[in-house]
Amino acid sequence: MLDILFKNCTIIDPFNRVETKADLLIEGGRITGLERDITPRDGIKTINLQGRWVVPGLVDIHTHLREPGEEYKETILTGLKSAVAGGFTTVCAMPNTRPPNDSASVTRFIIGRARECNLGRVLPVATITKAQKGTELTEFGDLLSAGAVAFSDDGLPVKNSRIMRLALEYALNFDALIISHSEDLELARHGVMNEGRMSTTLGLMGIPNAAEDIQVYRDVRLAETTGARLHIAHVSTKEAVEIIRSAKRRGVRVTCETAPHYFSLTEEAVEGYNTLAKMNPPLRTEEDREAIIEGLRDGTIDCIATDHAPHSTLEKECEFEKAANGIIGLETAVPLGLRLVKKGVLSPMQLVELMTVGPCKVIGLEKGGVRPGELADLTVIDPECAFHVTPQNLCSKSHNSPFLGETLEGRAVITLFEGRCVFDLHGMVS
Amino acid sequence: MKHLLGMRFLEREEIEAILDQAEAFKEILERPIKKVPTLRGKSVANLFFEPSTRTKLSFEMAAKRLSADTVGISKTTSSVVKGEDLIDTVKNIKAMKTDCFVIRHASSGAPHMIARHLDCPVINAGDGTNEHPTQALLDCLTIKERFGDFKGLNVVVVGDILHSRVARSDLMALTKLGATCSVSGPATMLPPYVEEVLGAKRIYDIKEAVREADCIICLRIQRERLGDLPLFPSVREYASFFGIFPEVLEYAPPESVIMHPGPINRGVELDPGLADSDRSLILDQVTNGVAVRMAVLVMLLAQNN
Numbered sequence: 001m002l003d004i005l006f007k008n009c010t011i012i013d014p015f016n017r018v019e020t021k022a023d024l025l026i027e028g029g030r031i032t033g034l035e036r037d038i039t040p041r042d043g044i045k046t047i048n049l050q051g052r053w054v055v056p057g058l059v060d061i062h063t064h065l066r067e068p069g070e071e072y073k074e075t076i077l078t079g080l081k082s083a084v085a086g087g088f089t090t091v092c093a094m095p096n097t098r099p100p101n102d103s104a105s106v107t108r109f110i111i112g113r114a115r116e117c118n119l120g121r122v123l124p125v126a127t128i129t130k131a132q133k134g135t136e137l138t139e140f141g142d143l144l145s146a147g148a149v150a151f152s153d154d155g156l157p158v159k160n161s162r163i164m165r166l167a168l169e170y171a172l173n174f175d176a177l178i179i180s181h182s183e184d185l186e187l188a189r190h191g192v193m194n195e196g197r198m199s200t201t202l203g204l205m206g207i208p209n210a211a212e213d214i215q216v217y218r219d220v221r222l223a224e225t226t227g228a229r230l231h232i233a234h235v236s237t238k239e240a241v242e243i244i245r246s247a248k249r250r251g252v253r254v255t256c257e258t259a260p261h262y263f264s265l266t267e268e269a270v271e272g273y274n275t276l277a278k279m280n281p282p283l284r285t286e287e288d289r290e291a292i293i294e295g296l297r298d299g300t301i302d303c304i305a306t307d308h309a310p311h312s313t314l315e316k317e318c319e320f321e322k323a324a325n326g327i328i329g330l331e332t333a334v335p336l337g338l339r340l341v342k343k344g345v346l347s348p349m350q351l352v353e354l355m356t357v358g359p360c361k362v363i364g365l366e367k368g369g370v371r372p373g374e375l376a377d378l379t380v381i382d383p384e385c386a387f388h389v390t391p392q393n394l395c396s397k398s399h400n401s402p403f404l405g406e407t408l409e410g411r412a413v414i415t416l417f418e419g420r421c422v423f424d425l426h427g428m429v430s
Numbered sequence: 431m432k433h434l435l436g437m438r439f440l441e442r443e444e445i446e447a448i449l450d451q452a453e454a455f456k457e458i459l460e461r462p463i464k465k466v467p468t469l470r471g472k473s474v475a476n477l478f479f480e481p482s483t484r485t486k487l488s489f490e491m492a493a494k495r496l497s498a499d500t501v502g503i504s505k506t507t508s509s510v511v512k513g514e515d516l517i518d519t520v521k522n523i524k525a526m527k528t529d530c531f532v533i534r535h536a537s538s539g540a541p542h543m544i545a546r547h548l549d550c551p552v553i554n555a556g557d558g559t560n561e562h563p564t565q566a567l568l569d570c571l572t573i574k575e576r577f578g579d580f581k582g583l584n585v586v587v588v589g590d591i592l593h594s595r596v597a598r599s600d601l602m603a604l605t606k607l608g609a610t611c612s613v614s615g616p617a618t619m620l621p622p623y624v625e626e627v628l629g630a631k632r633i634y635d636i637k638e639a640v641r642e643a644d645c646i647i648c649l650r651i652q653r654e655r656l657g658d659l660p661l662f663p664s665v666r667e668y669a670s671f672f673g674i675f676p677e678v679l680e681y682a683p684p685e686s687v688i689m690h691p692g693p694i695n696r697g698v699e700l701d702p703g704l705a706d707s708d709r710s711l712i713l714d715q716v717t718n719g720v721a722v723r724m725a726v727l728v729m730l731l732a733q734n735n
């Protein structure tokens with residue numbers, strides 16, 4: 001277990017609403033001191049963290065770990081390595097694996113594998129319907145008992161409104177969370193990018209904002225009708241933000257997330273038929289991007305989730321129309337979030353909140369934050385550290401990032417989980 | 431000019447240079463011996479991953495007139511059908527010392543991707559719903575021959591603009607050359623931001639659309655492009671509301687001409703009689719296709735010497 005003294009940290013802890021400069025003492029893996037000036041006891045390793053942030057271990061509620069079934073893209077082990085390199089100690093594993101996580105045995109397998117890896121916490125999300133077919137509900141009770149934390153057919157929407165209603169109703173028995181991948185499949189059909197100026201420029205078929213908006217509204221209304229808890233995944237349009245904002249005002253139990261690419265990029269990134277900018281929902285326009293940022297600012301959007309979606313070069317180095325949707329995101333989330341802080345759009349506290357307290361509240365996860373007595377579950381962020389996004393510098397098994405070749409500013413440099421150091425970029429701790 | 435991927439990437443001067451070169455080649459096509467040695471020893475690979483007869487023939491003819499060797503694959507013989515990786519396929523053919531690739535592919539952007547992987551000229555012979563630059567060039571040449579200049583010229587493109595690579599390339603080329611363009615057809619087939627991106631005004635009523643048109647470009651109504659859901663109620667209704675028939679032409683200026691990239695669905699988008707009338711430039715388009723493709727091949731391959 002870890003014994004270490006971090007000097008001169010900028011502690012940003014939204015769990016305890018603390019933002020302060022302090023020293024942080026960790027003994028036996030547990031936080032034992034958090035004060036202005038801690039004198040190091042003999043022999044304890046001391047690191048000066050001047051200029052760096054110490055925050056609670058980040059939480060990503062939308063990660064595709066690909067295991068079981070597509071281990072050539074990512075495994076639970078490589079996914080966790082990528083997570084901790086990005087500063088995340090908790091990830092929610094999306095269920096669209098092969099087989100999908102629609103039974104307690106798959107849920108138990110994921111939890112078991114994660115435990116063997118022993119790098120971070122994996123909380124499985126189970127499917128809403130059996131085999132994601134959209135016809136029959138999965139065994140919510142059994143899946144929750146096995147350790148599932150929410151239900152989602154992510155990758156696919158629940159097409160039938162009555163099935164979605166049944167899911168939300170049945171979830172009431174367990175106060176379970178339903179996560180909606182909101183997309184009107186018929187409207188989105190044949191579309192491979194956002195419908196707009198760029199799709200017309202590139203001669204590609206488009207997916208209109210309305211494909212997302214219509215389904216977001218449907219699911220919000222069903223949550224309102226049933227009184228159940230609903231979470232909207234990867235919000236990308238300005239209209240969806242507005243629908244959720246007004247639903248929250250009415251008291252609907254709805255939360256939502258966006259992904260870093262929706263506040264960092266627009267449809268322009270598809271120029272040159274760039275398959276690394278192909279995702280679902282697609283990158284939208286500047287107007288949407290600004291509305292997403294406003295949603296993050298005013299609290300309409302509860303959290304930042306990566307939608308980390310690893311694909312091998314087989315699925316990406318091909319014709320645009322054939323290419324798979326999705327990008328990896330665990331390792332670039334912090335630098336992209338930091339851009340908003342540097343532009344003065346979000347305060348450091350707001351950003352950390354969106355990546356810790358925000359997601360915890362959505363899934364009902366209790367965490368203690370940075371306070372004495374807690375087992376260390378912390379991330380050290382260096383807001384200035386240059387991060388060259390290259391395949392060699394990424395820990396994920398896949399490298400499908402639109403930021404490949406760029407140098408981003410700031411990243412996680414140390415990650416502590418359950419009192420152990422699980423990531424140490426510059427070898428400062430060990 | 432390293433490749434010809436689309437009209438989008440060409441400057442006005444480059445388009446004019448190709449048209450000038452093509453006009454010079456047209457003279458050769460009038461000779462009894464229609465062959466020059468310009469590209470002797472060069473090999474051109476015609477890779478048609480999507481069925482095509484006319485364009486493929488036209489490219490082959492153009493290459494042969496220039497004394498280049500041609501090899502080709504077409505959809506039925508291609509291993510891509512069996513799922514071979516596109517990049518692997520072209521790299522293999524490149525390894526056989528090919529000097530130039532002519533690519534027809536069902537995916538928008540496929541020639542662009544190939545161009546990124548090869549260090550020799552790539553000519554886009556039609557990619558998905560994106561562009562068909564040599565068709566635009568031959569259309570421009572045909573218009574130039576008839577009208578002399580593009581300034582002040584009104585061109586309307588009628589039909590499925592959303593899925594038509596011909597329409598997109600035509601509009602980009604013609605607006606660059608100074609023509610005023612508009613589009614008409616079922617609104618379900620007009621792309622978003624067509625005015626902003628392609629510089630063409632939407633005119634919903636076909637009679638209104640032809641009113642000032644010097645040139646009417648009719649597009650083939652491709653049932654196979656429509657997928658599972660028809661974008662208009664019936665061929666019959668299309669013909670009566672969007673087809674170019676003598677009754678519609680009455681609204682157009684008397685000297686206006688009709689063009690069509692072929693093959694024509696006679697009686698659907700175009701009146702059978704009009705296609706063969708003296709207002710039709712359709713056969714000129716075909717002749718000009720060879721000349722324009724010769725010009726493009728020479729300009730790309732001569733540069734590469």
Ligand SMILES: [Zn+2]
Pocket residue numbers: 154155156181233234280281
């Ligand atoms: Zn999704």
